[in-house]
Amino acid sequence: MASTANERFDLTDSTTRARLLPHCRLRSGDIWQDPVRGHVVGCGDAADRSFIHALCESVPPATLALHDPPYNMVMGEKRSPEAFADWCRQWVAHSYAYMAENSSLYIWLGADQNNHFQPLPQFMLMMAQTAFASRSFITMRNQRGYGTQSNWMAVRQELLYYTKGQPLFKVQYTDIPKILRGYYKEVNGERTENLERSRSDTIRAGNVWVDVQQVFYRMEENVAGCYAQKPLKAIERILLASSHEGDTVLDFFAHAGTTLLAAERLGRRCVTCDIDPIFAELSIRRLEHFRETGRMGWGRSRPFELHLTHLRKKKLGPPMIVAAER
Numbered sequence: 001m002a003s004t005a006n007e008r009f010d011l012t013d014s015t016t017r018a019r020l021l022p023h024c025r026l027r028s029g030d031i032w033q034d035p036v037r038g039h040v041v042g043c044g045d046a047a048d049r050s051f052i053h054a055l056c057e058s059v060p061p062a063t064l065a066l067h068d069p070p071y072n073m074v075m076g077e078k079r080s081p082e083a084f085a086d087w088c089r090q091w092v093a094h095s096y097a098y099m100a101e102n103s104s105l106y107i108w109l110g111a112d113q114n115n116h117f118q119p120l121p122q123f124m125l126m127m128a129q130t131a132f133a134s135r136s137f138i139t140m141r142n143q144r145g146y147g148t149q150s151n152w153m154a155v156r157q158e159l160l161y162y163t164k165g166q167p168l169f170k171v172q173y174t175d176i177p178k179i180l181r182g183y184y185k186e187v188n189g190e191r192t193e194n195l196e197r198s199r200s201d202t203i204r205a206g207n208v209w210v211d212v213q214q215v216f217y218r219m220e221e222n223v224a225g226c227y228a229q230k231p232l233k234a235i236e237r238i239l240l241a242s243s244h245e246g247d248t249v250l251d252f253f254a255h256a257g258t259t260l261l262a263a264e265r266l267g268r269r270c271v272t273c274d275i276d277p278i279f280a281e282l283s284i285r286r287l288e289h290f291r292e293t294g295r296m297g298w299g300r301s302r303p304f305e306l307h308l309t310h311l312r313k314k315k316l317g318p319p320m321i322v323a324a325e326r
């Protein structure tokens with residue numbers, strides 16, 4: 001099997017981490033303020049109330065929060081689904097505190113089919129005790145799946161949509177052309193066909209997304225080493241549906257900085273953090289790389305190596321060491 005950039009560049013490997021960590025700009029508790037567009041990137045724990053306060057205090061309340069927590073793994077440690085839901089209760093409350101009166105909350109979550117779909121049911125029950133209203137349960141289809149010949153292949157990712165107050169919602173359209181005919185309806189005494197009545201030639205995005213390409217190493221937006229990167233298209237769809245230009249968008253689990261990049265491209269201000277200094281650094285570098293090159297990621301290349309060359313040339317900052325040998 002061909003090896004991928006992600007396979008060779010493992011950010012969970014202790015040797016790689018030991019070499020990269022001294023070169024990350026943020027330490028635990030640090031917060032970086034973007035001098036260009038006002039984004040905020042921190043390194044810290046989403047469940048730490050004083051850290052989240054420091055992260056969010058200087059920006060207007062968010063109209064959109066978009067969180068993608070580790071699925072029942074808190075820094076590599078597996079917890080009971082109940083303990084996971086309790087942990088989620090904390091950062092959901094912190095999110096609520098910095099969201100506008102009328103705002104939207106989206107949360108990506110996994111469901112273990114071999115273990116009663118945990119922690120999805122526990123999470124949903126926890127959310128039922130909050131002030132958020134449930135609005136939609138979206139499924140995004142992956143192109144690659146996992147599973148054996150004796151079960152349905154697992155290709156889904158779950159996305160829960162909740163609201164606080166009465167936020168905006170702008171209908172979004174996919175790139176899929178409408179081909180279904182025969183849905184006739186009388187309008188002003190005339191029989192009209194489905195396509196004549198519709199606002200778009202393409203299908204409206206519903207709560208099953210089949211048109212989003214899962215990120216893989218050949219795509220420009222790939223960030224090597226980011227094992228849980230979400231597709232930019234999915235994140236941008238959410239930003240377009242549930243925020244205006246200039247709005248604040250929260251994401252407490254930055255990883256590859258996908259929400260940060262989407263916010264930059266769509267004129268929103270992103271407030272984001274990651275508990276891991278390497279992912280906080282990567283998020284800032286992805287933003288800087290986009291501003292310098294217009295590229296959404298590094299494809300098959302390694303983010304730190306290319307950036308190192310650039311930093312050295314421009315003398316912009318401390319050099320980032322190259323990761324461990326292949």
Ligand SMILES: C[S@@+](CC[C@H](N)C(=O)[O-])C[C@H]1O[C@@H](n2cnc3c(N)ncnc32)[C@H](O)[C@@H]1O
Nearest residue numbers: 045046068228229230253255256258274275276
């Ligand atoms: C599923 S990934 C997020 C993926 C992201 N949406 C993207 O597109 O790249 C989860 C991230 O949460 C971070 N994380 C884990 N525990 C955390 C905590 N307590 N506070 C903040 N970040 C945490 C991990 O380091 C990881 O980078």
